[in-house]
Amino acid sequence: MTVRTRFAPSPTGFLHIGGARTALFSWAYARRHGGKFILRIEDTDVERSTPEAVQAILDGMQWLGLNHDEGPFYQMQRMARYKEVIGEMLAAGTAYLCYTTREELDALRADQEIRKEKPRYDGRWRPEAGKTLPPPPDVPPVVRFRNPLDGVVAWDDQVKGRIEFANGELDDFIIARADGTPTYNFCVVVDDWDMAITHVIRGDDHVNNTPRQINLLQALGAPVPCYAHLSMILGDDGQKLSKRHGAVSVMQYDDDGYLPEAVVNYLARLGWSHGDEEVFSMDQFAQWFDLDHITASAAQFNTEKLNWLNAHYIKAAAPQRLAAETMRRLARQGVATTDGPDVARVAALYRDRASNLNDLADAVHPFYVIPQASEEVRAQHLTESARKALAVLREHLSDCAWQAAALGQLVKQTATELGLKMPQVAIPLRVALLGLPQSPAIDAVLEVMGRNQVLKRLDTVLSA
Template sequence: MSITTRFAPSPTGYLHIGGARTALFSWLYARKHGGSFILRIEDTDLERSTQESVNAILEGMTWLGLEYDQGPFYQTHHFDRYKEIIRQLLDQGDAYYCYCTKEELESMRAEQMANKEKPRYNGKCRDLKEHPQGRERVVRFKNPTEGVVTIPDLVKGEIVVANKELDDLIIARADGSPTYNLTVVVDDMDMKVTHVIRGDDHINNTPRQMNILQALGAPVPHYAHLPMILGSDGARLSKRHGAVSVMQFRDDGYLPEALLNYLVRLGWSYGDQEIFSIDEMVEYFRLEDVNVSASTFNTEKLLWLNHQYIMNSDPAHVARHLSWHIGQLGIDPSEGPALMDMVLAQRERCKTLVDMAAAGQYFYIDFDHYDEKAVKKNFTQGSGEVLAKLYDRFAEVTSWEGDVLHQIVAKLAEDLGLGMGKVAQPLRVAVLGTSVSPGIDITLKLLGREKTLSRIRRAIEFIKNLN
């Protein structure tokens, strides 16, 4: 059997973390089994769907690297097909017109609730012989009233639902537009989807969709319902828990591989292994190993994982992503040291690319002020003379290499009878405006000869004015 999975978001907002995990699990399953992964945009909610949301979903999928084999397909392009299926169900007696008004439905539900019954449509129009004229009508699916629907869920195990618990759901609105449970069934059938992997908030929809598929004589796909993701307070993950948009994590300086690695571990495990390459995810992933219980989103764990990726990934790959963050600061990354060198210099201390860009920005542009605490601690009596001597020695250097520059700093400290910090720290503040940076040899190498000399001159003048 050829495996086909799909990710089918509604374009009513950004690509959120829960959707990204669903997409990842569907993508992994297709890749593991040599199958096809489909991206389908379920945009039939015309009032809430926007092109901006479509763009956000596509941008998120691209950033994560979850390439799709087919699509994106748009449900709004298939309305004629949905109408054809609705007509087929009506003709074969598996659907009917319902003329109940909103007031009648509300009265029906109120009476059921007063009798402590489950509110549902009572089938009033199910066997109408005469059809009222001039009244709005919807189309309802004639759900079986006997027997059960058995869902052999690949994550949760067997789920059994009695048909008498399911009412006759609306499959076409009064204006003729199809509803979600009809469109998803038709698309899964036409696209030959074999495995539907989605959040467990869809479990209530699954038996209804299975009944429609059986009425159409279509194969029923395998279903796998993923447990929800919770915030740290135990509530379902939402906007109030912070960054839940995939692209917000890009903006916050995370690498896509780190986020994917974190998402795959939200509900799935392979022994005690924490860090997985994409190839390892594909090799080891099994739906049967997905946990049944909900997972809790832990930002600290994600931050730790991101730091591991920054430290251990190919520096050139990290540099490609860092370039965007440097650009967000209004800096042209070509006007300074190579970004790969910046990554190598900063990766031990920076947990995000935002941190790295902020820490490295003054290698590219001049700073407009010195850190006050750094000045108070390091621009003390005699520091101006130290910087002047460093300037003279650096000015004579013909080979601007880290080991050469380090020796100059160390030799001056020795000549003056000072500790290395008494020379290196004023120099660091002079050239970067702060007392925190990579090793002084790396700092000077990245900064380059002209910027180093210019900033030392500036610091000497600044110190004179302090006194």
């Protein structure tokens, strides 16, 4: 058997963290078993589905590196197939036409609530032996599935264990509306059948849909996939993850300065574990991933751990990649880097200090825009004695070898000449060059910034 998994989002919004984790686990399971990962867009909610949301899902999947093997398939392009199957079910007697009006359903529900019964369709149009009702005029019928009346529908959930529902608790649900459009549960079943899906990995908000879908599959004579329902993700505060907890979409994490491999690594550990392993690549995750080690309890989002992982991956990133990410963010701020020092070298100075790419871009920013130190910083660090030291240092820097070791030695030499301590020269120098009293090693800053820029900035400060 070839393992075939699917990710089937509805394009009514962005790809959020919960959906991304579902996609990741489905992708990894297929990769682990040499199978296929299918992307399906469930766009039958015409009023809420938008092309922008579809693109947001595709962009999010691409950013995370979750490449699909087949698809994307769109349900709206499969309407003829759904209607074909509905026709077959009507002919086979596994579905039937129901002419109950909205008013009748409302009255039925009101009576059930008065009797404190579970609201459900009462089967009044269900064909039974010796029971026929003439179709009322001018009432377009819906199509209902003829659900079994007795017994149970059960499955061994790969995360939650054995789950059973009494068929008596399931009503004859609608599989096609009065206008002929098929419903969610029906489309999903036909799609999973036609696409030969073997494993359905999805959120546990679908648990109540599963018994209906299993009964439909069995009525069609279709194989029933294995199901694995993932528990919800809670926010840092222990409440259900929502917009108020931060990122609305996966791509918001890109905007907020996260590397995709950090997000993927973090998502992999949300409800799944491989011993004590915390840091691993996508390939390693795919080799390790199984359904046995998914926890049935809710996973809790931990922003601090995500930031720690992101800092780890920033440190490990190739210099040119960090440069490209930094330049993209600086360009967003209107900062050009073409006339400044090599961005890869500047970013390398700060990579160990940054937990996200936006912080890295902010740290690099003063190398490309002449900074304006605050009045407080200038008053504290650019004193008369400090400016004298900078003037002496400037002369030394005008014709020395431009290498970190030599530059560092010149800063020390200047301090010694003037009877000062090293910080009494280095800190004013940082303020003159970067507008800040803290920075990486001053000799490295000098080397990367370059002679012309260093002398230019010193001249500006000394002439003020």
